[in-house]
Amino acid sequence: xQQLNQSPQSMFIQEGEDVSMNCTSSSIFNTWLWYKQxxxxxxxxxxxxxxxxxxxxxxxLTAQFGITRKDSFLNISASIPSDVGIYFCxxxxxxxxxxxxxxxxxxxxxxx
Amino acid sequence: xxxxSQNPRHKITKRGQNxxxxxxxxxxxxxxxxxxxxxxxxxxxxxxxxxxxxxxxxRLLSDRFSAERPKGSFSTLxxxxxxxxxxxxxxxxxxxxxxxxxxxxxxxxxxxx
Numbered sequence: 001x002q003q004l005n006q007s008p009q010s011m012f013i014q015e016g017e018d019v020s021m022n023c024t025s026s027s028i029f030n031t032w033l034w035y036k037q038x039x040x041x042x043x044x045x046x047x048x049x050x051x052x053x054x055x056x057x058x059x060x061l062t063a064q065f066g067i068t069r070k071d072s073f074l075n076i077s078a079s080i081p082s083d084v085g086i087y088f089c090x091x092x093x094x095x096x097x098x099x100x101x102x103x104x105x106x107x108x109x110x111x112x
Numbered sequence: 113x114x115x116x117s118q119n120p121r122h123k124i125t126k127r128g129q130n131x132x133x134x135x136x137x138x139x140x141x142x143x144x145x146x147x148x149x150x151x152x153x154x155x156x157x158x159x160x161x162x163x164x165x166x167x168x169x170x171r172l173l174s175d176r177f178s179a180e181r182p183k184g185s186f187s188t189l190x191x192x193x194x195x196x197x198x199x200x201x202x203x204x205x206x207x208x209x210x211x212x213x214x215x216x217x218x219x220x221x222x223x224x225x
Contacts (some may be wrong), residue, residue, distance in 0.1 A: 006154075043216045090155075098143060098162070098168075098207075099168055102154030102156070
């Protein structure tokens with residue numbers, strides 16, 4: 001199935017460091033969503049973006065909808081051990097469908 | 113708001129058997145989605161409903177798979193004649209028209225022996 005390009009695939013960081021990850025595509029998207037998934041559980045919604053250029057924060061998380069509508073990034077500031085998990089982006093195509101396409105995931109490990 | 117629920121959480125079956133999963137969306141949500149997720153991958157779209165109408169199906173949804181949402185509330189996903197390649201996490205999500213934000217259930221993990 002179709003999936004978005006998400007990078008990096010995985011990262012180890014020290015507690016307290018800032019983290020940045022992004023999603024890119026050749027397609028134009030209407031909406032971007034960012035999720036976190038823990039092992040054996042469903043994805044949990046972190047941030048939703050609806051407009052090109054939109055910058056939205058949720059606590060230590062900040063995400064932006066790219067101006068071209070083809071990309072998005074997620075930043076986590078001052079990471080803590082519970083930030084460990086897999087982060088997925090999901091885009092809703094700007095083409096009349098309401099389905100979402102997911103990224104391949106960024107696996108984050110935080111070293112205390 | 114009790115969130116999206118899925119049952120069962122785990123299912124082990126033998127190859128060739130039929131299985132059925134249930135999803136109960138957030139009560140006021142009119143759209144319901146099914147995804148499949150294999151290890152190390154992001155969720156892959158299978159199908160979605162708006163109310164009781166099934167509006168789109170992925171090519172991943174072979175003729176052994178069928179999904180229903182008869183009254184526009186809960187949905188079922190049935191897999192007939194299961195194969196080992198069907199082993200995966202099956203995720204359900206729901207959203208509402210005008211606010212395209214999907215909320216996921218905990219998933220049903222299927223293992224086909």
